[in-house]
Amino acid sequence: MGKLLCDSTTVAESFQASSPTVPWRDPKSAPPLEAIEAVDLVHQTNIATTTGGWEDVLGLEEQQRRHLQRLQTKGVLWKHPGNDDSSSSKPTFLVFRLSHGGDVSADGNCLFTASQKAMGGDIDARDLRNRTVRRFLEDFGSASFELREGINDAIRHMYSPDLRNGWGIHVVQEVKLLAKKEDRQALDSAIDELVHLGMQREMAAESIYKERCIPVNDCPSWAKYMSISGSPDDACDIITLQYTEEGLLSVDENREGHAAAFGDDIAIECLATEFKREIYVVQAHGSDAMVDEENCVFFLPHRPRSEIVEPPFFLFMKGTGWCGAGADHYEPLIAHPSALVSQEKVAVVL
Known part of the structure; x- marks a missing residue:
């Protein structure tokens, strides 16, 4: 579970207000483009053995489901944020098709269990939590x-x-x-x-x-x-x-001691910094948030406080609209690398 506050009409402003990005360390220059291009993206396709279509995900309204299915069929286009020079001979663009990565337990550890599943690494959720805290303290x-x-x-x-x-x-x-x-x-x-x-x-x-x-x-x-x-x-x-x-x-009073600390925006930023990659939280709001279909899904970026050396990973939240805020449960999204297409053909340009 997690804490996340956003407004679909002013995503960037709301994110900054909820958890301001704090440059605790001097930002380093972006790595050479070859460093990003050399990443083994095929590995990320193979990590999701239980990935299903959006029609199997419970708790979605039809407008949410249609929009999310477009993310899976058309993909999202990501550009390395350090490559802002449009004249570069080697722009770094990657296209990912996003599918739901399956359920994770709503036990308070879901930010870390969902992140582990989205990243597909060998590290477990408890280690991800510990590394997040260590990064924060350092x-x-x-x-x-x-x-x-x-x-x-x-x-x-x-x-x-x-x-x-x-x-x-x-x-x-x-x-x-x-x-x-x-x-x-x-x-x-x-x-x-x-x-x-x-x-x-x-x-x-x-x-x-x-x-x-x-x-x-x-x-x-x-x-x-x-x-x-x-x-x-x-x-x-x-x-x-x-x-x-x-x-x-x-x-x-939590007498059994089973309550876990919910992941918040500060933890997500520390996790992004630890692994030197962006983390996008994809929120899907339903009719209770009074948004139309084109605006019912939006991306909340969390950037590391230093260089970015790997492609992003993605987490999913089914938003609640009763107070205009976020939900409280993270689920994994699996990012399947796809063939590069024009910006007009993808569902979203990040």
């Missing part, structure tokens, strides 16, 4: 104070929002906290003491968790949060406090 460590503050602000906005604001956009807002597994018994005892004094159970839990747990509100706490995969090896459990404008709605 780049964060070399960032200036001003840039770190900008990243901290974005993290606070997503995971420790100011509950006095934002209700014109969100019906429910969540606050994420981290409880150390070794502290759970002491936390339960403190909650029970307040309950015995007459406090309602959820109010007691909210009070103790907010007082004693780690808020996800800056870069170090984000790294701890994003490391959590819902396994017994995690150092912390995720506590989620849900609020409406009227006050506390619920407390998810």
